[in-house]
Amino acid sequence: MSLAVKPCLDIRSLSAVLANGQRVLRSVSLSVQPGEVRALVGESGAGKTMIGKAVLGVLPSSVRIVEGDMLLEGEDLGKLQPKARRTLIGARTALIPQDPLTALNPSRRIGPQMTDRLVRILGWSGQRADARIRQLLDEVQIREPDRVLKCYPHELSGGMRQRVLIAAAFAAEPRLIVADEPTTALDVTVQKQILRLIAQLQRDHGTAILFVTHDLGVVAKISQKVSVLYAGKVVEEAETADLFAAPQHPYTRALMAATPRYTDPLASLKPVDEAVLAGLASEIAAADQAWRRPHG
Amino acid sequence: MDEGRARRRGVSPRLWLAGGWLLIALLAAIFAPLVAPQDPLAQDLMLERLPPFWIDGAEPGYWLGTDSLGRDLLSRLIFGGRIAFIVAFAAAFAACLVGSTLGLIAGYFGGWADRIISRIVDVWMAFPPVLFAILLVAVLGTGLSSVILAIAIIDWTRFCRVIRAEAMGQSRMDYIENARIAGYGRIGIMLREVLPNVVPSIVALLSLEMGIAVIVEAILSFVNLSISTDDPTWGGIIAEGRLSIHQAWWVLVFPLITLILTVLSFSQFGEALKARFDPVLR
Numbered sequence: 001m002s003l004a005v006k007p008c009l010d011i012r013s014l015s016a017v018l019a020n021g022q023r024v025l026r027s028v029s030l031s032v033q034p035g036e037v038r039a040l041v042g043e044s045g046a047g048k049t050m051i052g053k054a055v056l057g058v059l060p061s062s063v064r065i066v067e068g069d070m071l072l073e074g075e076d077l078g079k080l081q082p083k084a085r086r087t088l089i090g091a092r093t094a095l096i097p098q099d100p101l102t103a104l105n106p107s108r109r110i111g112p113q114m115t116d117r118l119v120r121i122l123g124w125s126g127q128r129a130d131a132r133i134r135q136l137l138d139e140v141q142i143r144e145p146d147r148v149l150k151c152y153p154h155e156l157s158g159g160m161r162q163r164v165l166i167a168a169a170f171a172a173e174p175r176l177i178v179a180d181e182p183t184t185a186l187d188v189t190v191q192k193q194i195l196r197l198i199a200q201l202q203r204d205h206g207t208a209i210l211f212v213t214h215d216l217g218v219v220a221k222i223s224q225k226v227s228v229l230y231a232g233k234v235v236e237e238a239e240t241a242d243l244f245a246a247p248q249h250p251y252t253r254a255l256m257a258a259t260p261r262y263t264d265p266l267a268s269l270k271p272v273d274e275a276v277l278a279g280l281a282s283e284i285a286a287a288d289q290a291w292r293r294p295h296g
Numbered sequence: 297m298d299e300g301r302a303r304r305r306g307v308s309p310r311l312w313l314a315g316g317w318l319l320i321a322l323l324a325a326i327f328a329p330l331v332a333p334q335d336p337l338a339q340d341l342m343l344e345r346l347p348p349f350w351i352d353g354a355e356p357g358y359w360l361g362t363d364s365l366g367r368d369l370l371s372r373l374i375f376g377g378r379i380a381f382i383v384a385f386a387a388a389f390a391a392c393l394v395g396s397t398l399g400l401i402a403g404y405f406g407g408w409a410d411r412i413i414s415r416i417v418d419v420w421m422a423f424p425p426v427l428f429a430i431l432l433v434a435v436l437g438t439g440l441s442s443v444i445l446a447i448a449i450i451d452w453t454r455f456c457r458v459i460r461a462e463a464m465g466q467s468r469m470d471y472i473e474n475a476r477i478a479g480y481g482r483i484g485i486m487l488r489e490v491l492p493n494v495v496p497s498i499v500a501l502l503s504l505e506m507g508i509a510v511i512v513e514a515i516l517s518f519v520n521l522s523i524s525t526d527d528p529t530w531g532g533i534i535a536e537g538r539l540s541i542h543q544a545w546w547v548l549v550f551p552l553i554t555l556i557l558t559v560l561s562f563s564q565f566g567e568a569l570k571a572r573f574d575p576v577l578r
Binding site for chain 2: 056057058061086087089090091093094095097098099102103104105106107108117120121
């Protein structure tokens with residue numbers, strides 16, 4: 001038995017295909033250590049969200065995992081019966097969703113909606129769940145818990161709803177939280193507060209987070225490690241500080257060059273170079289060819 | 297926010313007018329023997345084709361006049377309301393139960409369940425509804441229960457289609473995914489998360505369907521296929537009124553007005569209820 005800490009999440013060469021055989025995840029490997037924030041960065045359609053959904057067991061039915069293992073605290077998700085897998089995922093993970101507007105049930109009040117999971121899934125008493133929810137609402141700086149708990153989701157602003165969802169995600173003390181672009185749907189001024197809250201709660205609770213984003217600025221602020229994703233393939237993986245100091249892969253460098261800077265917004269805006277994309281395309285084609293040979 | 301609350305609780309004229317008419321008609325039907333001024337079946341050839349009260353020659357106690365057999369029109373309308381309401385409630389609830397359940401299953405589970413249920417609905421809707429109803433009653437035999445059964449058999453598809461579409465839309469929402477991640481079972485999610493969000497639509501449809509059931513019952517009575525007893529029905533009165541339209545227009549006009557008001561009230565009442573109870577709309 002090794003002395004190394006068991007990773008909270010360990011994904012080993014995960015590949016997934018669409019119904020038409022097109023590969024959407026290309027032998028993705030990444031791990032998240034306990035208490036660590038791993039950013040998953042890439043442009044739209046790179047498969048970031050797909051990885052999050054695969055971990056949480058909610059892939060759309062059109063996507064099929066054809067290869068690879070996912071280990072949640074050492075337990076191989078692929079080897080578990082569906083029911084046991086659901087229970088394990090439900091008890092140890094949570095999602096902070098992208099769109100707070102549709103992530104709360106519009107016809108149920110916030111209070112019951114938040115406590116329901118603790119009571120029904122984890123078997124807590126109603127009193128304990130209520131106390132826990134109130135504590136978390138306090139941590140996400142909601143000042144009037146009594147009013148908020150009685151509200152319907154549409155009576156709260158987007159920022160407030162995202163706070164509620166963050167509180168709900170941390171309430172059950174999950175080991176791993178998947179944060180799927182949690183600030184994208186929000187106002188720019190609110191984005192910063194929400195990001196700070198997530199970082200704060202992450203530190204206080206020591207929860208590992210797989211943080212999906214397309215925003216390198218967010219990556220720099222919140223994560224310790226980064227995986228850069230392109231077309232379902234991890235092209236670079238590094239400590240966040242190292243990545244920003246010395247990006248290795250040409251695509252990572254191009255991505256950084258394409259990030260606007262507040263000091264000189266127009267001059268520094270550069271689209272990703274054609275040559276870089278061409279290089280990536282041949283890299284992926286070669287990888288697919290090598291992958292298809294043993295898989296028919 | 298307080299303004300929104302005030303508006304929400306404000307009086308909606310649509311709700312009160314429609315609800316008011318339905319309440320009056322329903323109470324009159326329930327207490328028909330107490331409310332009706334005359335015996336609806338008593339014939340008196342001395343009193344045939346009396347005009348309504350504001351026209352010369354009207355007889356006190358016969359407010360809306362009499363038909364060609366001298367029977368009091370108002371009393372017949374009140375007693376006719378009994379059958380109309382029984383059919384409306386029973387048929388609409390039966391259609392709602394079957395249609396909403398299948399619609400919820402098709403919309404939430406999708407896949408094979410959806411394909412099978414949707415095909416059945418397609419086939420069902422290819423039948424012309426009124427002819428289908430007449431055919432069913434002809435097969436089942438006349439009588440109150442076969443009228444109710446016929447309407448439920450025909451109209452469950454209305455619920456099924458709408459609830460399927462709504463359930464499908466709700467099932468794509470992130471809160472459903474969140475519930476799945478949390479570890480809820482499929483049936484539990486369907487009943488606890490999806491169902492409450494389609495209830496406003498079910499309520500609106502239920503009310504609309506009651507109006508439609510009233511019309512279908514009137515059509516069946518009109519072609520003499522509804523209730524084989526002597527009990528007056530709105531459709532039956534309209535059929536009789538049609539024969540004496542030139543001598544006594546009121547025998548045709550008043551049941552028509554009653555029918556239209558009732559059907560309109562049912563549909564408006566449903567819409568107003570939906571607007572009031574939908575947490576997003578209100």
